[in-house]
Structures are given as structure tokens and as C-alpha cells.
Amino acid sequence: MKKCILFFAALVSVFMSCREDIELKMDDTTGVLCVNGFLYADCDTNVLYITETGISRPVPVTNAEVKMYVNGVLKEEVSTSDNSGHYLLKEKFSPNDVVRIDVTSNSRHVWREATVPECPKDFSVEITPAPEKKYYDSYIEDYTTDNMYKIEVSFSDVSSGKNYYRLLVDKTSSVTSYDYHHDYYYADTVYIDGVEYISHKDTAYYEMKTHHGYNERLYIGEAPSLADEEMNATSEFTDGIYNYYKVFNNSRFAGGKCNLRVYDIVHFDYGNSFPPETKKVNSEKDIERLPVYSYTQYVGIESIDEETYYFIKALNGYESGSFDYQELTGAIKMRRNVEGGSGNIVFVSRDVKKIVLYDNYKPAPVFGEEEDDDDYSDDYYYNY
């Protein structure tokens, strides 16, 4: 598709006779107060980002006054921020609370009032190694999985009405190794962004079960009529919108239990593999110097409201490059839920599980010569 657009652009350039800048007769829209924030129930600190619209970039607002009401009661007033317009809210609110945020600055007043969604119930996560399976990557080259694990997520829908959720999967890993050249230990911790799916286009690794008895390679949420690839919707050829933020609704499990199955790759800093079961050593000292592996998986389910669901879907479009063609389509109006100004204040309830897969794990020492092609050789670390 992009080539197609490029072709059209080539045509345009061939025929282009004139490019002219003319005066734009429109009302000034700078200085509109814009408040944004994902505010989490039962969270110690929430952050609001307050800016105002500007010509080439938004301008941080540092003189705003923020009031937070919970169930009609003023809970907190904040008037200090950093230079970037971040305002910290320390008071907590809970699921089902009616929360109102009022922001004033230079006689501008914006607000947002909403009921905090209910937290997902009976949330559980189970992680097990995945059996080997053949798969194809985005270039349709075939591979076999050898470092996969399966994350099974289960939770109960908060009600039988329309509900909306977001899945979060994150992980951290660390390898503490000994640097033979400089004779010291160092730790290398990486934070891995989201789920490393085998392939965004390979549908074989997303499964879903519902209380209706579905067990198919169907994706999270949505009715099956036209809407299949909710979690996995992208296409190499058509530049589809990928569900980058993994939002879904309860249309397939309304009022029941939702079971999700996500596969992930064990991903240490260097190389994609599980830690070795054994490690060859030459001396007792080497045993002390064995690398230490830690690996933690985080899985969360967020409950969001309908407006947020569509807002995040719009962000999926943004992340998928759908906003790249504004010269052709015109500017795209972003969704907003803040009254009197702009921005999005989103109330979220969530449950997060932390699963430690490797906690200071050391491979078993085996006496013998180290092989040259070991990815974890000291030279590799050193050169890196």
C-alpha cells in the first residue's frame, strides 16, 4: 500500500505544476488547555500532564490548579508541577468511585468526571514452557519454537453489560556476569517492551477460551462475523492497524470467564534462549563466577471504559502509521474526553501479577573446556 501511495506521489510530482502557500483564514486555536493522564485506582501516585495547544508544539502549563473530587468530596488540590507540566496526585480513589478532575489556569477551566471502572475479578496467571511448534515469521520463513513459554490468563467479566479491557504483558531480565578482563562482576538488566510475539502476522499463537466453549485461534474480544483479528490485526500488504495496546471488549464472554493464552519468548539480554542448565567451568573459582540469571514476568489486566477503549484503538491507528497520510486525508481529529478543552483523562482499574521465573538462578557447573561459540563467552561481553 505504501508503494501505491508512493506511486501516486510520483505521479503528483510528475504532473505537479504548482505548489503555493496561501494564507489560512482560521480562528487561532492556540492556548487551549489540554489535560492528559491515565489515572489508576488505588495507586499511590498518579500523574496529570497539562499543556496548552501551540503552533508547532504543545506548551507545558506550570501554573495550573488541579482539584480532584471523589464521590463529590474534594480530596486533593495540587498547584505545583515540574517544568514539563507534570502534576502529581497522591490521593487514591477506588473502583466504582465517581472521580472529577477540575483544572484551571489563567481563567481557563476544563474538567472530566467519570466513574472508575470495576477491577477485573478472579484474575490469575499461569506460565508454563510451551511445546515446540513450527511457525512462520513475517517473511514466511519457517522456524521451530525452542524458547517459548505459555502465559495463560484468566479473569471474570465485571458484569454482563459492555465491558472493555486491556492486556499488559511485560518482563524484566538480568544476567549478572563476571568480567574476566577487568575482574569484576557486573549486572546487566534489561526491560523488555511488551510481549515478544513470535510473529505479528502468525495467528497460530493466540488462543482464547470463553465460557461458551470457544477454543479456537480466535483473538481477544469482538464478534466473529467480520472481526477476527482483534489482537493480531495487521497485514504486510495493506498496512492494517495492529492492536498495539491490546485492548479488547467482552463481546465473546459477556458476564462470563475470559481465558486468554499468550505465548512469549524468553528473552534475556543477549540471545533468545532459556538460561543454560549447565555451564562448563575449569576451576573452583569459576564456580563462584558463574553468571546469575533473574527473570520476572508481569501480566496485568486493565478495566477501562468505552470511551477509553475507542481512544486506545485510535492510538493503535496512530502507532500503526495510519496518521501518515494526512496530506491526503486531511488532519485527523483525535478523540478527547476533557470538557471545555482538550485531552484525555482516563480512569483505570487494574490487577497485575508478578511471576518470578528465575530468581538468581545459576547453571550447574560442569568441569571441562568452554566451547568457542558460546554466546555468553566473556569475549562477547567484553567486545560488546
Added chain:
Amino acid sequence: MKNKLTVILILLSLNVFAQKKVTISGYITDSKSSETLIGATVYDEKSKHGAITNVFGFYSLTLPEGECALKFSYVGYSQQTFNLTLKNDTAINVKLSEVAELEEVVVTAEKEDAGISSVKMGSLDVPVKVIEHTPSLLGETDVMRTIQLMPGVQQGMAGSSAVYVRGGGGDENLILLDGAPVYKVDHLFGFFSVFTPEAVKKVTFYKSSFPARYNGRVSSVIDVRTKDGDMQKFTKSISIGLLTSRFTLEGPIKKDKTSFSVSGRTTYLSLLTAPVFSVLKIDGEKTNLGYWFYDFNAKVNHKFSDKDRLYVSFYRGVDKFWVKDTYEYKDSDGSYKDKDKYFLRWGNLISTARWNHVFSPKLFSNTTLSFNKYKMAVGDNYDYTKTSSYYGNESEVYESEYNSSIMDLGLSDDFDFMANEKHTIKFGFNYINHDFDPETSHTKIKSKSSQNPENNQDTVIRKPGAKKIYANELSLYAEDDWKLFDCLHLNPGFAYTLFAVGKKSYSNFQPRFSLKYSPVKALAVKASYTRMSQCVHLLTSTPISMPTDLWVPITENIKPETAEQYSVGFYYTGLKMWELSLEGYYKKLNNVLEYKDGMSFMGFSSNWQDLVAMGRGTAKGIEFLARKTTGKATGWISYTLSKADRDFDADSQVNNGDPFPFTYDRRHNIGIVYNQKFNDRIDLDVTWTYYSGANSTVSVSKETVIFPEKRLGYDWWDIEHGLIPNNTTKTEYVTNRNNYRLPATHLMCIGVNFHKQKKRCERIFNLSVYNAYNSKNPDFCFSKVKDEGGREKYVLRKITILPLIPSFTITYKF
């Protein structure tokens, strides 16, 4: 109640005391080619009754027994009059001769008197001659461009052949080719329509008061009929233009029994651009970019008898665009070569078989069996070969293709029943089986390695995308053309549509009503009410027509779009050689689709129904048309004053529930067409159009948008250390949709035809200039921040893509 009964009794008494009636019927054809004439008139001067030939050239007229003076006429043809004494039902086939000196371009509204005779309104017949005499881009005469010059019709993007009728969307036009709907009607990303002018016999365009037999789209109907083929002699023509070449060939297979017509068109744009790409290298790779399309029409027409005729027509049109990269190197060790070809291919395949049968002089039927397939494919073919003295030989072929298609199988039966001189009843049904196959893909991999033969593979992988969707659409219709009095005609009718998709079915009753009051011969006043429904939508993402735009059916959540239109019109032919009409309309659209806020480019069908919202639209306007249809100078002037907007509920997530103008809500539209025949050798065609600016969504500031957290793993919330995640970015701040009216568009096109009679043929040399005075029209516009002396400000960047473009075409007619 008493009054009503009285009226009914009077009406009945008219029939009771009527004298014996006889019916004359038959075909009106061209005397030279035997091509049937659509919309020709039969009129009895004595009884003042008349009839018009239908789309197959058939007429039927019921008259009182006795003497009559029948006048057969058709615009551009010599009139024939017969004085007859009618005693029994009679079949009269009439051949009319084209009159050389009347070859001026004429647009008719069902007949020569500007639609005064017809009870219908908002319809125009566009003969091929009008199309041929409308100068166009690169000399490509085009059906759609001629229609764009009619009142009430808007052009989309500059140069595009898309039409937007009376505030309706681009997908709300039912475009029929010999009775079969065409899904993809353009070539070259919308610049040319698929209709080869040489293959077209007649185009009828409806924008209100739709005949009951038309269903499925809410804003307009464009009914394109192709030539049947000359029954008498072989004729052929060849045209060579800057962009395309065309040919037509028609003639008898068996004189007066069977004829055929074949025409084709192809472009050689790639040949013109090839020299540029032959020297072009991007990143060391030789890159070639090409585009090609063709159209092929074929039709066979067989006359079994005066009662039975069979027409079989076929259309195939394909577009292909490709980019080829080639990279190679050689060294002492061996050589490496790879070729990568990316392509887009799309096209229609349409075939219809129609059988006309005259059951009796009063009952005519047409049965149509149609097949229609639109298919789009995007693909990538990659292959490389490597020869190395060390690694041996390796080769790999990788072919990947993504497909999307729609296939329709249709059956319809249309009956014309001329009950008596007062009632002409049309009824029938139309059934279409839709097969939507939105997304499928497959990949072939073939690799060989002389060193590692165990890795050789020959694999085909198929990936189903979105599920196939089957839908069934059934329409039943009936209408009565009722001549209540000589001055008052009515046309009540209805269509009933049943559309079943998945487990859901929708039914829609669509009443249609037209009324004509003609107090004097030269004046008619008409009014109509029409309800239409539409069960398929085009998902499109850009103003240019992309092959990846997808037609999708309605779903359980997306209901059929409906439109109700009220029209009133005045028609006057009292001025010599001039026809005047003034029409006003008010149209209400329901369940019209718009993208929700923040949703845009889609290009794939999954979850499309989540991304759009249903709302309402209104359109209203006044259209004026003045036409001069005879004389050396002909043409027309049209003016439209219109307004169209959209209104969505507050919870629809479209523009916060605030109404906003439709993109092509252009307030004033003027179209002028001027055709001047100087002599037998030279004629001149000029068009001038003016459109008020379209609406666009423009931003003049930027706002912050926040993203949800992507991570949970580490301590984001270590605020005490100042680690506040920066999960925001900037985006355009937009107050409302379509918040800016772009500058107006106006352009003139000129074409001059030089005719020369050669020994064996006629040569026509056409010289055309598109955008003759090089108007800098706003073909694309977007806002942009500009630094002016250290001060940033937004400006509107206007890009004109179609400047003055001269072109020529040479045509030989044998």
C-alpha cells in the same frame, strides 16, 4: 369519502365507455446499423397518445381503433410519419435514418422535449456523441466526466472520475454495465473510468425519481448500455492518443439476425516512462516502475424472431502497477543477483446474458443473468541466485500474494406491461448472490542449494484472512406510469428489498412516487418522492481511488443506509431551440457512515464496523439547466446551489455529536458546455466548470496526546527520583471535522476536431487542452507550519497537480 367514491366511479366509467382499443408494438432501430434506439418516441397526432422505447428499443402503444397518424422520432434522426387505420393489434418495426445535418450534440431527457413528456424527473440520457464531444484529460473522452458536468453532480478530487450526487457519498452510485453492477469503475487511481466510449451506446443518469427497478444505492444510478453491433455491415475504428489507443469492430455475423461488437483499449504509459526508469538507480538498485491497463468489451446479439432476442455481453478490464528492483554483483568468487517485483493488480470481469421476449404486444420481458467479479491482488515476487565457488549454487524463489475479491451472481426479470393507453406497468425482480472474500493470502517458497540439498524446499502456505461473507439480495418492484388525464400523469411504485447476511436479514420497503402536471405543451411541473436503500459500503481511506478500497456488506451492527428524497421541478421548452429546467430537492440520509474520531486509514476489513459510526445526512439544493440541443451551436449551462451536511449522535464518537459539513459540500457549481460546428471539417468543444471549495479538516495548532503505559516491569512510578515516564507525543489539534473551506476550483477544457474524409475512411484529428488557462486549482491542500522571519505561522499549502495539459488523438473510422 363521498368525493373519493365519485372520482373512482368517474375513472371506471372512462374505461366502461371507451371504444375498442388496439395495440401497436415493435422495435425502433437505426436504418443503417439496425442498432435499437433507446428512448425513441412514438406519438399519435390524433389521439395525442405516445410511448417511448425502452432500453431494448421496444415500444408498445395502445390506441383507439380507427385512423391514426403515428410519428416516430428520435433526436438526430429524421422523423417518420405513418397514417394508418388500426383494426387489430399490429407489430410495426420502424427504421429511422440519421440526418447528417443534425449531427450536433444533443442531450435529451428521455426525449427531445427536455423531459416534459416523461413523468420522471432528475434523469438525463447522455448519448455517446455528447461524451465524444466533451473534452477531457489527455484526450480521454469519458462517460463519468460528462456526467460530472450535469447539475447536482460534484467531482471528487481534481481529475478524478468519481461522482458525488446531491450530497451523497462516492459509493452511493449504482453504476450498471448492461444491467450488471460495476464495483470498480476507474483506472489509474481514479483518473479514467472503465467505460470505453466507443463501446457505449447510451448512458442514462438518474439522480432522483428513480424507476422502481433500480435498487441498491441511494444517490444515483448510471445505466450504461453497450452497442449491440451493426446488423448490416462491418464498421471499425481505431484511435491513437497520448495515453491510450482504442479500437472497435462491429458487424453482422448473419445479416439482420446476428451481430457482434468488439472494442478494446489499452495504455502505454509504461512505454512512455520506461526511458526515465532505464537510467534510474535507487541505492544502487535498478528500479523500474510501471503501469498498464486494458479494457475489452465484446457483445453478440441474436434475433431469433421479432419476439425473441438474445444479447450476450462480456467485459474485462485489468489494471496493473509494478515496481521492479534488480541488484547484481560479480566478483572473483562468483555472482549474486536478486530481483524483487512488487505489484498491484485489480480488475473487473462482467458478463451478462439477456433474453428479450415479447409475450404479446402489451407484454415485454427481459431476463438477465449476470456474473460480476472484482478482484484485487497485491504481491511480491522475489528471487535470487547465487553462484559461489566456495558455497556452491543457491537459488530461492519467493512469491507472496494478498487477494481480495467480490463476486456477484445475479438473475433478474423485468416486465413491461402496457395495459392500456393510460397504464404502463413495470414489474419484476432482481436477485443477487454476493460473495465477499475480503482478505486471503498465500505464499510460495522454492529454494535450492547445491551444498545443502536437505534444506531444499517447495512450500505453499495459505493464510485465510477475514472470513468469507455470503449475502443474498432480493428485490421485488412494480410501478405504474399512469396517465390520469392528458395534463396529469402519475407514477406510483415501490421496491421491496430483502438483504440477508450471516444470520441477519434486513427488509426495506421503498415507495416511489412521481407526478407530472403539464397545463400547456411547453411547460411541465413535476414532483417526486423516492426512498432508496443500500446494503453495501465502500471502505476507502484516501480521496484517490485505491484498488485496496474494499466493498463490504452491512452487518448485524451496521444497518442499511437509506435515503428519502423529495424533489420538485419545472420544465419549459417555449423558447426556440432552448430547453430549461429548474429542480429543487431535499434529501435525508440515514445510517450514513463516517469514521469515528481518531480512526482513519484502514485498508483491511477486520473490525471495520468498529471503526465507523452511523449517522444522518441532509442535502438540499436547487439546480438549473438550460440546454440548446439543435443548431450549429449546442451545449448547456448548469448551475447548482447546494448544501450538504452530516449529523451524528453525541455518543457516536464522531465530532462530539456536532453537525459538520460534508466534504463535498460545495455551495455553487457551474458547468458550461459549448459545441460549435463550423463546417463539415471542423468543430469545437469547450467546457468550463466552477466549483466552490470543498471542505477539509485543517489544523492550526498542536496538542498533546497521551499513550497508555506499555510497561509494568520496573518502577515507573519512582516519582521521587523524577522518573516520570514521557508517554506523550504531539498531534494536530482539530476543532471540528471539515472545518475549512478550500479555495474554489475552475478550469476550462478545449477540444478541436478536424474531420477529413479519406478514400476508405474518415480521419478525425482531435486536439485538446485540459485546464486551458492553467488555473492553479487546489487539487491537494494541507496546513503546514512556516517560519516567517522567526515567527511560526500556519499556512495552507495548495498543490495543483493538473496544470495545462495538451493532448491529441487521431481516430480512423472505416
